[in-house]
Amino acid sequence: MSGDLPFRRHLRMTPLHSEVAAESRTNDWVERNGFTIAGHLDTPETEVFARYHRATLADISPRFRYRIAGREAMDCLNRLVTSDISTLEEGHFGPVAFCDENGQLVGEGELARIGATEYRLFTEEEVLSWLRRNSTGFQVHAEDVSAESAGIELAGPLAEAVLEEAGFDPVRLLQAGHAQTRDLMGMPVAVLRHVGDVFEFWPEEDDAVPLWRHLMQAGREAGLQAIGERTRNLVRIDRGCPRMGADYLGALSAVSGDHVRTPYEMPGETDVDFGKPVFNGRAALRRMAVQSAARRIVALAVDDARDLTFAIVCKGEHQVGVCTSIAFMPETGQYLAIATVEAAACASGGLTVETEIRRELAVWREKLPARIRPLPAKR
Amino acid sequence: MERHDAIVIGAGLNGLTAAAHLARAGLKVLVLDRNGRAGGTAAMRVIAPGFTGPAWSLRGAVIDPETYAGLGLAEAGLRVRAVDAGIGWLGPDEWTASLGSGTAQRAEFARHAREDGDAWRRYRRDMLRLADAVSPSLAMASPQPGEAGLAAFGRRLGFASELAAWPRNDMAAKLDIWTESIATILDRYFTSPLVKAHLAGAALAGATVGPSSPMSAWRLLVPFLRTGADATEGSPRLLLPVGGTDALVKCLAGIVEGAGGELRMEAEVTDVKLRDRQVRGVLLADGQEIAASVIVSDLDFKRTILGLFQWKDLPGDLVEAAGRFRMKGATAKLNLALDRLPRIAGVPRDCPALAGGLRLMGGLAEQDKAHARWHMNVVPEDPSLSVFLPSIVDPALAPPGKHVMSVLVNWVPETPHDGPWTDEKKDCLTAAVLEKLEAVMPGLREIVRAQETWLPHEVENETGLTSGDLDQGEMTLDQMFFNRPTPFGAPGGGYATPLRNFYLCSQSTHPGALLPARAGANTAAAILASMKRRQGA
Numbered sequence: 001m002s003g004d005l006p007f008r009r010h011l012r013m014t015p016l017h018s019e020v021a022a023e024s025r026t027n028d029w030v031e032r033n034g035f036t037i038a039g040h041l042d043t044p045e046t047e048v049f050a051r052y053h054r055a056t057l058a059d060i061s062p063r064f065r066y067r068i069a070g071r072e073a074m075d076c077l078n079r080l081v082t083s084d085i086s087t088l089e090e091g092h093f094g095p096v097a098f099c100d101e102n103g104q105l106v107g108e109g110e111l112a113r114i115g116a117t118e119y120r121l122f123t124e125e126e127v128l129s130w131l132r133r134n135s136t137g138f139q140v141h142a143e144d145v146s147a148e149s150a151g152i153e154l155a156g157p158l159a160e161a162v163l164e165e166a167g168f169d170p171v172r173l174l175q176a177g178h179a180q181t182r183d184l185m186g187m188p189v190a191v192l193r194h195v196g197d198v199f200e201f202w203p204e205e206d207d208a209v210p211l212w213r214h215l216m217q218a219g220r221e222a223g224l225q226a227i228g229e230r231t232r233n234l235v236r237i238d239r240g241c242p243r244m245g246a247d248y249l250g251a252l253s254a255v256s257g258d259h260v261r262t263p264y265e266m267p268g269e270t271d272v273d274f275g276k277p278v279f280n281g282r283a284a285l286r287r288m289a290v291q292s293a294a295r296r297i298v299a300l301a302v303d304d305a306r307d308l309t310f311a312i313v314c315k316g317e318h319q320v321g322v323c324t325s326i327a328f329m330p331e332t333g334q335y336l337a338i339a340t341v342e343a344a345a346c347a348s349g350g351l352t353v354e355t356e357i358r359r360e361l362a363v364w365r366e367k368l369p370a371r372i373r374p375l376p377a378k379r
Numbered sequence: 380m381e382r383h384d385a386i387v388i389g390a391g392l393n394g395l396t397a398a399a400h401l402a403r404a405g406l407k408v409l410v411l412d413r414n415g416r417a418g419g420t421a422a423m424r425v426i427a428p429g430f431t432g433p434a435w436s437l438r439g440a441v442i443d444p445e446t447y448a449g450l451g452l453a454e455a456g457l458r459v460r461a462v463d464a465g466i467g468w469l470g471p472d473e474w475t476a477s478l479g480s481g482t483a484q485r486a487e488f489a490r491h492a493r494e495d496g497d498a499w500r501r502y503r504r505d506m507l508r509l510a511d512a513v514s515p516s517l518a519m520a521s522p523q524p525g526e527a528g529l530a531a532f533g534r535r536l537g538f539a540s541e542l543a544a545w546p547r548n549d550m551a552a553k554l555d556i557w558t559e560s561i562a563t564i565l566d567r568y569f570t571s572p573l574v575k576a577h578l579a580g581a582a583l584a585g586a587t588v589g590p591s592s593p594m595s596a597w598r599l600l601v602p603f604l605r606t607g608a609d610a611t612e613g614s615p616r617l618l619l620p621v622g623g624t625d626a627l628v629k630c631l632a633g634i635v636e637g638a639g640g641e642l643r644m645e646a647e648v649t650d651v652k653l654r655d656r657q658v659r660g661v662l663l664a665d666g667q668e669i670a671a672s673v674i675v676s677d678l679d680f681k682r683t684i685l686g687l688f689q690w691k692d693l694p695g696d697l698v699e700a701a702g703r704f705r706m707k708g709a710t711a712k713l714n715l716a717l718d719r720l721p722r723i724a725g726v727p728r729d730c731p732a733l734a735g736g737l738r739l740m741g742g743l744a745e746q747d748k749a750h751a752r753w754h755m756n757v758v759p760e761d762p763s764l765s766v767f768l769p770s771i772v773d774p775a776l777a778p779p780g781k782h783v784m785s786v787l788v789n790w791v792p793e794t795p796h797d798g799p800w801t802d803e804k805k806d807c808l809t810a811a812v813l814e815k816l817e818a819v820m821p822g823l824r825e826i827v828r829a830q831e832t833w834l835p836h837e838v839e840n841e842t843g844l845t846s847g848d849l850d851q852g853e854m855t856l857d858q859m860f861f862n863r864p865t866p867f868g869a870p871g872g873g874y875a876t877p878l879r880n881f882y883l884c885s886q887s888t889h890p891g892a893l894l895p896a897r898a899g900a901n902t903a904a905a906i907l908a909s910m911k912r913r914q915g916a
């Protein structure tokens with residue numbers, strides 16, 4: 001057991017590590033939730049093209065998974081999340097957000113209903129002690145099951161074709177928003193289908209490699225490409241989805257109160273259902289609902305393809321915000337960003353970003369115009 | 380007569396830090412110390428030829444960067460190492476570590492209780508929030524008394540402007556940290572008894588309280604108060620000077636000398652010369668008199684007032700306040716020279732936290748029991764130990780492959796209930812410590828090449844520290860902040876005294892053990908501010 005003492009290896013490898021490493025032309029690795037995962041496996045252009053025009057496969061094992069089960073699982077969860085999950089049917093999943101008593105987001109993720117009294121919660125950050133503290137008094141048990149499975153994401157317009165080739169028709173026919181456990185090649189695999197042709201597979205740890213190989217094989221014709229975290233991050237920024245830990249901090253870990261967010265500062269609609277008599281943060285959220293938020297998380301675009309970095313968002317001479325996630329989109333030749341911006345400054349345009357531009361050893365500053373991008377429908 | 384801009388009595392870390400800041404501001408400073416080696420209670424000692432370690436303290440100097448800001452220690456040659464903050468050991472299968480990496484720290488605590496990994500984030504967040512709130516009041520003279528009520532108390536602790544902004548539940552936590560016990564606070568976050576014992580043990584080295592004592596919780600905050608504590612998502616690391624206290628002393632002395640000042644060792648001050656309640660100079664044991672415009676004492680409050688003055692020359696309430704100031708010794712010290720690195724049962728050699736030390740203090744209940752026995756002046760039979768191996772951090776402190784072990788024995792009475800310390804009682808204590816070490820590090824006895832034991836009164840004899848109290852005055856609210864050492868009511872808080880041009884800079888002044896050597900920096904700031912005011916007037 002001393003072999004896996006935490007100080008020995010600050011970063012762990014996912015069950016798919018060696019499979020993914022075999023696909024890597026770059027040997028580029030990044031850290032995610034204590035795991036090493038691929039940054040880019042191929043050139044950014046190749047990966048991005050595959051993601052938007054063909055199909056891609058990615059290792060998403062580092063997400064946290066919690067099993068929440070018990071007679072009062074639904075009541076307990078309904079107390080935790082802002083939306084009403086009593087209508088969530090078995091075999092379905094949906095986005096959830098949960099707040100502390102001050103209405104600040106503690107976590108966000110997807111909640112899947114596995115059975116009448118059993119749920120799976122997928123999150124970006126660890127929330128086990130918070131789940132347990134908040135389930136006191138309920139007939140429910142929460143446990144971290146992250147180590148029991150591995151995650152594979154199949155995405156892109158040809159994803160269905162890959163599934164057909166793989167002989168996974170039941171998965172191909174799954175509707176968006178459904179979460180079901182399927183028998184695939186004799187292995188029990190939890191499958192989730194998101195809108196926009198994104199499938200998540202959660203096989204047991206030992207089944208991950210055979211499943212990955214089978215999908216890679218089946219996708220050969222369709223041009224299935226393994227991709228890394230950087231491209232997935234670009235897709236996220238393109239969709240305008242903020243990530244906890246990058247674009248805002250969870251209320252349990254932020255030292256400064258400036259870096260936490262309420263559901264009302266998020267882009268799109270976070271579902272807050274005041275029809276529920278009791279849930280965490282209700283009173284605080286009720287007060288917020290009638291005010292307008294002072295700042296917003298928005299998606300920005302900067303139309304420039306030079307080698308540049310930026311963070312500060314200005315209007316005229318004044319700083320009005322900060323970019324927290326930035327990625328270059330090779331297919332449009334622009335930088336895409338997620339930024340927190342003063343709500344008042346969002347209205348009438350005229351935003352700029354303060355960039356540092358590099359050419360060989362020369363570095364200079366330029367203010368470039370930035371546009372707020374309209375967002376596609378959430379998830 | 381010999382004359383200087385300022386005299387600092389005592390070359391402890393606070394004295395030297397004050398002297399260096401004054402020298403950097405252009406003053407000619409004379410530092411006097413009765414010992415042959417500077418560093419005071421943090422000083423190092425040759426334990427056996429080739430083996431050097433902290434003599435009286437567990438680790439010697441720990442660096443807080445802000446305390447030394449502006450002195451140019453890096454240019455003066457100081458190099459520091461950041462190390463993980465230690466291991467708590469209850470048994471070969473029952474130990475845990477403080478790790479600087481956030482993911483590693485969470486995984487380490489989760490090894491003992493699944494939810495404690497994620498609890499660490501909340502604990503760290505709350506400690507850093509509290510540290511942010513108190514930090515302004517650590518920087519300079521503590522705010523003045525005179526207001527009553529909770530709000531005023533909050534204001535004095537330096538977080539008035541935030542009181543309105545923070546949610547109510549957080550405000551409660553801010554006051555709790557000054558009033559509650561360590562055990563109460565830890566129970567709010569963690570479930571594993573081992574994790575709790577580990578964090579409590581780290582906080583209780585040298586303490587006169589136990590984990591269940593009211594007003595002990597602030598000790599948990601100490602590691603988070605050092606500048607840069609938020610640099611990692613794991614446990615704040617310890618910044619230790621390469622070469623130990625000696626290396627820091629050398630740099631500080633160099634700064635004083637570089638500005639035309641002087642560090643004079645084996646020069647004991649016996650009297651501070653007063654005229655009209657204004658200090659004029661000092662008298663040395665050899666009869667020499669030296670004059671200065673400003674005199675700063677790095678001796679503890681009691682010894683300064685009761686030992687350096689003729690009582691009849693002082694305001695009566697000052698003598699009384701010094702008499703009442705509570706100082707209690709609670710530690711003995713063992714120094715060992717070892718032929719090799721001992722093996723610690725169950726702990727792999729490559730655990731990086733070992734560089735920060737090892738706590739052999741048992742669970743919370745055992746810690747409370749050890750504290751209760753200390754209260755009854757019982758010599759511990761199962762001693763509670765804080766262990767540090769300086770030669771892991773800096774191998775040059777021992778011959779190649781060999782090691783120095785510094786052992787702080789916690790909760791040792793100043794005077795046993797059955798009469799003063801005797802050689803026999805001292806030998807009993809030493810034997811009990813070695814037995815405990817042997818149980819944790821099998822084979823240790825065979826590799827001990829030299830050893831020495833120092834009891835509280837012996838530390839007092841060597842360092843001049845009243846009762847051998849490493850905190851230099853109990854750190855309870857009535858002796859903290861604007862009350863430390865006593866509310867003088869003069870501008871400059873507890874650093875200036877009712878005696879003109881006479882200042883205190885030791886750990887007996889604010890912020891005391893909250894941030895070692897910060898008091899010295901603050902005193903220099905108070906002196907320079909007062910000189911500026913006078914020049915302006």
Ligand SMILES: Cc1cc2nc3c(=O)[nH]c(=O)nc-3n(C[C@H](O)[C@H](O)[C@H](O)COP(=O)(O)OP(=O)(O)OC[C@H]3O[C@@H](n4cnc5c(N)ncnc54)[C@H](O)[C@@H]3O)c2cc1C
Pocket residue numbers: 388389390391392393394395411412413414417418419420421436437438439440441584585586646647648649677678679787841842843844848849850851884885886887892895896
């Ligand atoms: C358990 C414990 C562990 C600690 N560990 C650390 C640590 O790891 N790192 C750290 O930085 N601090 C540590 N401390 C604090 C540390 O021991 C000192 O308190 C700190 O170094 C500041 O001391 P000082 O300069 O105020 O006074 P002292 O260190 O007490 O200095 C006073 C000096 O005055 C001299 N002196 C006495 N009488 C006379 C006289 N009549 N004439 C001339 N000179 C005289 C003495 O020789 C001495 O050098 C620890 C405290 C505790 C409780």
